[in-house]
Amino acid sequence: MNYRNILLALLASPLMATAQTVTSPDGNVVVKFSLADGGKPTYEMTYKAKDVVKPSGLGLELVKSKHASKGMKETDLMDGFKVKDTKTSSFDETWTPVWGETRTIRNNYNELAVTLTQPATKRDILIRFRVYDYGMGLRYEFPQQNELNYFIIKEEHTQFAMAGDHTAYWIPGDYDTQEYEYQITKMSEIGKVFDKVYERYADNSSTTTFSKTGVQTSLQLKSADGLYINIHEAACLNYPTMHLNLDPQTMTFESWLTPDATGKKGYIQTPFNTPWRTVLVSDDARDMLSCKLTLNLNEPCKIEDTSWIHPTKYCGVWWNMIVGAKSWSYTNDYPSVKLGITDYAKCKPNGTHGATNAEVRRYIDFAAKNGLDQVLVEGWNEGWEDWFGHQKLDVFDFVTPYPDFDIKALNEYAHSKGVKLMMHHETSGSVINYERHLEDAFKLMNKYGYDAVKTGYVGDMIPRGEYHYSQLMNNHYQHVIEEAAKHHIMVNAHEATRPTGICRTWPNLVGNESARGTEYEAFGGSVPYHTVMLPFTRLQGGPMDYTPGIFETQLSSWSENKSFVHTTLCGQLSLYLVMYSPLQMAADLPEHYEKYDDAFQFIRDVPCDWDDSKYLEAEPAQYITVARKEKGKDNWFVGGKTNADARTAVVKLDFLDKGRKYECTLYKDAENADYEKNPKAYTITRRTVKKGDVIKVKEARGGGFAMSIMAK
Structure with a gap:
């Protein structure tokens, strides 16, 4: 008998091992789970061998309940655990959304499910990890059991220990509103500027911040070595919304749940699953916009007949x-x-x-x-x-x-x-x-x-x-x-x-x-980079009714309002592509559209539902260029938006069908356009295009462009 092989097999078994690893289908994302000293659940995550999340704690702190089981002392679900069982599995499906950016979405992941038992309380919890080529999700699951029926959450302690002082694109953590402009600072600077940032928005209809280092999800980060990281949540049902609170000494974000009127964070009856805590990662900013991690972690459609739902x-x-x-x-x-x-x-x-x-x-x-x-x-x-x-x-x-x-x-x-x-x-x-x-x-x-x-x-x-x-x-x-x-x-x-x-x-x-929508352009305005930040943050969880399409950007030209919209007219057209939604508003007044009827033609033409989407260029808070194919047709539409810096967008028409010709109408900023000085200056040009052509478009400060490419 080979005792060495038996020993190795025992050490590798779920009941004996203290560390388990699950890898994405393409091998780029690796998540490791282990029990640290004292039986504390811990995980870490890498992407292409680079640290994304360093060893980070997991667990929930409970309110000490007067109604705990007889003779049972309420105990936190933080430590004292042993591994009871582990299971791994793989999943690969392609599903069809009722509406969306693409006709189908692939949901392909490897999974690790770790069942933990707390011997002192005889309680079990399961921590489930799903690992994709572009990130991962984890959640806590509480099976029904004699010793864990009802409990109240004091705080959830899911940590995200970052590997460095990343650039953060953030808004203040707030229990009541997301209607802020995004700040761009190092993580270590969040607490230093928090008060100054909050003071600018404190007169909103309802605001409640909780910490000078608290931020909201979806939180976009960028590391010094070129990793784009996004932290959010998926399937938040029967649970409070999660914020993040930063420990600037360790560069660790920790979940911070929204309390109720009594200060409690959540009332749970088992069986129960928490929302997923998600980490999206890539070395290409375009993946932050095209990967569907949040959607994939939600359950399939529960509406049998969806024929009445329409963009x-x-x-x-x-x-x-x-x-x-x-x-x-x-x-x-x-x-x-x-x-x-x-x-x-x-x-x-x-x-x-x-x-x-x-x-x-x-x-x-x-x-x-x-x-x-x-x-x-x-x-x-x-x-x-x-x-x-x-x-x-x-x-x-x-x-x-x-x-x-x-x-x-x-x-x-x-x-x-x-x-x-x-x-x-x-x-x-x-x-x-x-x-x-x-x-x-x-x-x-x-x-x-x-x-x-x-x-x-x-x-x-x-x-x-x-x-x-x-x-x-x-x-x-x-x-x-x-x-x-x-x-x-x-x-x-x-x-x-x-x-x-x-x-x-x-x-x-x-x-x-x-989030902070177009209405704020009438309340003093939003910075030009706002609309090329929202797709990286707010839109991670679902489409936004941003209400674009304001042509008379100088409001004083027709009202007593002295504000102005911080984009060019063509920048407004671009939002119908950049800010994806199956619900799109032509938000300006009819008489204003009649003055610019040739530009309004794009709003008439652009659909709200798509068979395919290609993000051609992207960088958080700087620029986005996206091409979308109309649902059920061979027509494409392209939109590009920039921040307060003028730039030249490069549109490579590699996505068109080979051997086919298209009629391209380009709505672009005029040479002298500027979101402050000359916002309504635009030109419209038409040409025949084919696969492989390259179109370079100059975007003015705060500007953008829109393009319809109709199959002949």
């Missing part, structure tokens, strides 16, 4: 109010109103209300003329006179229109033109009120043929003391999505939690805001 291009009664030329409210007669008591029929209209029958018909006509699918109308319903800042419980009922909004007649008029109206449900943060009225609101939508709703959560939450990103609020957003699906309604949620790929499972979630 949508829309316009709407919105920008006028944002700029300040129109109002959401109907009257100025009263400083406050009460649902069911205030008689609007006796009120004098204020003359600035935007959602009037005449104005809405004008937008319906514009949409019908230009091939837009829907018209959003904000401020159509009673209650806007004192909707914000008062924490009213009964602020809207979502079914009662103002006297100058004929909901039946307007929907009939829209449908006669081949257009639908898009519903708007602003909750003013009163989610108790919204849930109480939700069924009636959705039934009203079904009655009049609405199939999409824009929801909003501006202001502090009711239940009072809750944060926008707590477990309770995340459950609310999910409840709205699932109830909407029952009514065949698509959801575009604003001010909600940042998305984590749930749109794969529930594709009626066609959009979110959850």
Whole structure:
């Protein structure tokens, strides 16, 4: 008998080994799990033999509960573990999204599942790792068991120990908002500039920071040796949103969950799985934009019949109010109103209300003329006179229109033109009120043929003391999505939690805001690099309703607003490609598009759904160039956007079909264009192109370009 071979076999077995390794299908990503001293779960990660995550701790700290099992002392799930079992497996599938950047998505990974037991408590947990060619995800799983039924999370301690003082592209950690501009500093500098950064945004409708070194995910990093690293989460369901807190001494980020009104982080009943904690990595910035790690870590679609879900291009009664030329409210007669008591029929209209029958018909006509699918109308319903800042419980009922909004007649008029109206449900943060009225609101939508709703959560939450990103609020957003699906309604949620790929499972979630959108261009503006940063960060979890397409960028030319949009006109066109979404708005006023009708032709032409996408050039906060192939057709569209530096984009048409000719229309910044001095200067050129051609396009400061390539 060969005792040496038996010993080696025992040491290699799951029950004997203290370290387990799982490698990506292509071998580039390696994740190692081990138990450190004291039985503490630990992992590390490399990419092409370079450190991505150095040895980092895992575990959860629990609230000491008065309701623990009899005779059982509540014990943290942090250490004291032994390996009970390990299993490895591989998975490879190609799935078809209902809508997306590509017709199909490959989901190919190797998996390591480590079951740990805590002998002192007889509790088991499982830590699952899925390793892809472009990164990995890990999560905690709690099987149902006698000694672990209910528990409350005090804090989750998932660590991400970085290998150096990387460049970080970050916004402050905040329980209530993501509406910040991204900062670009070394990791070690986050705490030094945090207060100065936060002071610029402290007057937002709702902000709650928690640490001077706290940041939000999706967090983009770049190492000195050329690695792009992105930390985020996937499938955040029945759990609070994760932030990250940096220890600048060790360059280690640690998970920081959003608490509820009592300070608790999560209430768990087993069996239960946490969201995935994700690390995306590559030495090519374009992979940060094209790899679908977040989507792949979500469950397949749960909606059996998805035929009613469709990408949508829309316009709407919105920008006028944002700029300040129109109002959401109907009257100025009263400083406050009460649902069911205030008689609007006796009120004098204020003359600035935007959602009037005449104005809405004008937008319906514009949409019908230009091939837009829907018209959003904000401020159509009673209650806007004192909707914000008062924490009213009964602020809207979502079914009662103002006297100058004929909901039946307007929907009939829209449908006669081949257009639908898009519903708007602003909750003013009163989610108790919204849930109480939700069924009636959705039934009203079904009655009049609405199939999409824009929801909003501006202001502090009711239940009072809750944060926008707590477990309770995340459950609310999910409840709205699932109830909407029952009514065949698509959801575009604003001010909600940042998305984590749930749109794969529930594709009626066609959009979110959850970041600083175009509206801030009317509130002082956003830096030109903002829109070439968001695809690396916010869009990692799902598409954004950014509301692009502002042509009259100098707002003082038509209103009393002194702000200006920090892009050129062609830079706005580029956003329909750079900022991917199946829901795209032509956000400016109809009369402004009529002045630049030749440029508006691109918005008419560009689709919202794609068979393929090729990221041709990319660097965080500097530039993006992307080509997309129209769903079901042979046409391609290209968009390029730059920051405040002028540059020349190089578009290699290698993606076109060999032997075929295409008609290319190029919308580009004029030679003298500049986002501050001459934003509306553009040229349009046409030429025949073929595979292998190279087109060089000069992008102005804050500018960009758009290109339609139609198959002949």
